[in-house]
Amino acid sequence: MAVVQKEQLAQRFAEIRQRVYAACKHANRDPDEICLVAVSKRHSADLVRDAYALGQRDFGENYVQELVDKAEQLKDLTDLRWHFIGHLQRNKAKKIIELGAQLQTLDSFSLLQELNRRCSSSAQKLQVWVQVNLAEEPQKSGCKPQELPRLISKVKESQWLKLQGLMLIPPAEIPENNALWFERLRKLGESLGVTRFSMGMSADFEIAIAAGSTCVRIGTDLFGTRA
């Protein structure tokens, strides 16, 4: 699957919206509960603009510099919402705050402290999702499940950070097996009073919706393969 051409984009978005709708119907859920984040990493700003013209407003990026460049090229689209979904190094936190992006990958106390410090010095709020490394995979970012309660309470204590929900990148190999991880995250979150969950990508978003996802992050199925 190559990069999607402008002419195909409307059909791709229509297909994905239809699949989100069908997955919700199947799970007896309201489709309005689901935020579709179009993951535009390694695709051009022009393609984002085309998707915006189709009514898409939420976009996900993984790399700070790429996000900064795209946001600059698209700054006339004032109601476009950026979601940062890559690992964030502390020394780049300032950029995410300046852009007003949602941070989906808060995963440590040291990052939280840096965000607090930066937000308070510029008097800016930041919407955050706490990323959980539920399977405790050594190579993956995300906080440990046992660190989650304290991290959540620290976010809630902060006057600058606004908790959106929990985010998960499960062990990917077999999409069907991810149902277990999705359900575990939802139960863990609910036990801590969290009701929103960012989980599900191209290969498994229907499974994630069945398990309670409220935010799906879809790249390949919308935009084609990445450069």
Ligand SMILES: *Cc1c(COP(=O)(O)O)cnc(C)c1O
């Ligand atoms: C790239 C990426 C996605 C999108 O993945 P696709 O399989 O292309 O839909 C979603 N979430 C995160 C965190 C990603 O890095």
